[in-house]
Amino acid sequence: MLHNILLLFVGLLSLEHVSFAEVPSSQIVNITETREYAERMQNFTRTNSERLEKLRNRSIRAARSCKELRDRYDEREDGVYYLTTGNGMLYQTYCDMTTAGGGWTLVASVHENSIYGRCTVGDRWSSQQGNNADLPDGDGNWSNRNTFGTVESATSDDFKNPGYYDITAEDMSVWHIPNNLPLEFWNMEAAAVLRYHTGNRFLRLYGGNLFQLFKQYPVRYNVGSCGDRGPAIPIVYDHGDKESTRMLYGPSSRREFEPGFITFRAINYERAAMAICSGVKPTVGYNTEHYCIGGGGYFHPDQCGDFPSFDYDRLGREQGWSASREMTEAAVLLFYR
Numbered sequence: 411m412l413h414n415i416l417l418l419f420v421g422l423l424s425l426e427h428v429s430f431a432e433v434p435s436s437q438i439v440n441i442t443e444t445r446e447y448a449e450r451m452q453n454f455t456r457t458n459s460e461r462l463e464k465l466r467n468r469s470i471r472a473a474r475s476c477k478e479l480r481d482r483y484d485e486r487e488d489g490v491y492y493l494t495t496g497n498g499m500l501y502q503t504y505c506d507m508t509t510a511g512g513g514w515t516l517v518a519s520v521h522e523n524s525i526y527g528r529c530t531v532g533d534r535w536s537s538q539q540g541n542n543a544d545l546p547d548g549d550g551n552w553s554n555r556n557t558f559g560t561v562e563s564a565t566s567d568d569f570k571n572p573g574y575y576d577i578t579a580e581d582m583s584v585w586h587i588p589n590n591l592p593l594e595f596w597n598m599e600a601a602a603v604l605r606y607h608t609g610n611r612f613l614r615l616y617g618g619n620l621f622q623l624f625k626q627y628p629v630r631y632n633v634g635s636c637g638d639r640g641p642a643i644p645i646v647y648d649h650g651d652k653e654s655t656r657m658l659y660g661p662s663s664r665r666e667f668e669p670g671f672i673t674f675r676a677i678n679y680e681r682a683a684m685a686i687c688s689g690v691k692p693t694v695g696y697n698t699e700h701y702c703i704g705g706g707g708y709f710h711p712d713q714c715g716d717f718p719s720f721d722y723d724r725l726g727r728e729q730g731w732s733a734s735r736e737m738t739e740a741a742v743l744l745f746y747r
Contacts, residue, residue: 475577476505477513477747486512488597490561495576503561503571504593506583506745509648510607514583514745517574517619519564520686520703521589521741522717529714534558534568535685535704541714546631548707552685553624565741566590568716578618579746583607583648584672584688586740596743603740604658604689605649607747608672612643619746627675629685631708636696640675645689655689658737659701660723662730666695676702682709684718688742700731703742 471483472494479485479493491505493515506514523532529541529548537548549556551570559569565587586603587596595601616623627640655669671691676684676698685704692698699709699718713719720738723730732738 475513475573475579475746476503476507476515479505480507480513490593493573495572499572501571501573503573504564504596504743506597508597509583509605510609510646514607514747515573515577515579516561516564516569516743516745517571517577518744519559519567519569519741520716520744521564521566521568522715522720522738523567525715525717525721525738527715528711529707529709532568533714533716534570535716536709536714536718537705537707539707541708541711543631543708545707546633547628548631548705550629552629552704553621555621562593564593564743565596573746575619575621577746579613580611580618581608581613581747582620582643582672583745583747584645585743585745586688586737587743588736589739589741599649602649603736604655606645606647606672606689607745608643609646610643612641613746616641620744623674624685629675629683629704629706631683631706632681633683633706634677635681636677636679638675638677639673639692642671642673642691645670645672650689658734659690660729660731660733663697663701663733666693666697667691667701668693673702678713680710680713682706682713682718686742697731701733 473479473482474493476491479491486507488507490502492500492502494500504516506512520535527533529537531538534549534551537545539545555575557570557572559567566589585605587601591601613619616626652669656664667690669690673687673691676687676692678698679696683706684698684702687698687702690701699713700720700722703717705718709718717738720733723732
């Protein structure tokens, strides 16, 4: 392509010495179009190079979190940045530099690759080893240092980067983004199913991140009774509200929870533990498999998976215990600040 463009420029230079009166009108149109095309290609190449140079420059800035990038280097643009762990490991992630003052670091995403799979390949936040009571922790990724996935595929596959356990944070932000949505559109508010954050610095009470929190509240089968859940933290909505959150889950589920919270390590009637109840706090019931995500290695046979039993009545919105299609077909992005 570049060779062809160079030939076109050579032709244009030679045409500068030719009178347009000597050239047929059809050729004059072609010459004009060729010049416009060449100019567009030149501008595109320049813009793309500038963008790549900006991304390259981000790789030489040493910071442990997006908040540090904002505070130290005054970065204000949403997008992909490089961060460094305490041991010097360099990795890429997404920074939300605009919501509620910015400085939010994407550390993980929970994506249900097959709602009909039951703790099979891809269920990294519950178990990829089948529904097995002899493996009560499942894959154990809520409280280990395993990492997987890439930031650009965080809405089409599970994702966990070193920031999950390396960053010491105070608050969390959660985005529910439709599956397979390209990264460059994540920050469009209209694209989100639900977005919220905490504002009371609760993570300081639990070691500064989810890695430490789930050490205190293990996501493990038979770790306790259905009343032994972890903390429930009030949230501030960035997209959505309490009523829209309620409607994202099934009619039967709505009788069991209060919206306006994020809850950790909820246990159901069958003693299965789920990691996060997004946007809600269980109150009068414990069928949490229908509105909480992640889990240990064993559930009731029809419940195992990263979105354990969001499809219980199969039909989606307004059907019994099933979560809405919007919630079921969205990745849950977890941020720290």
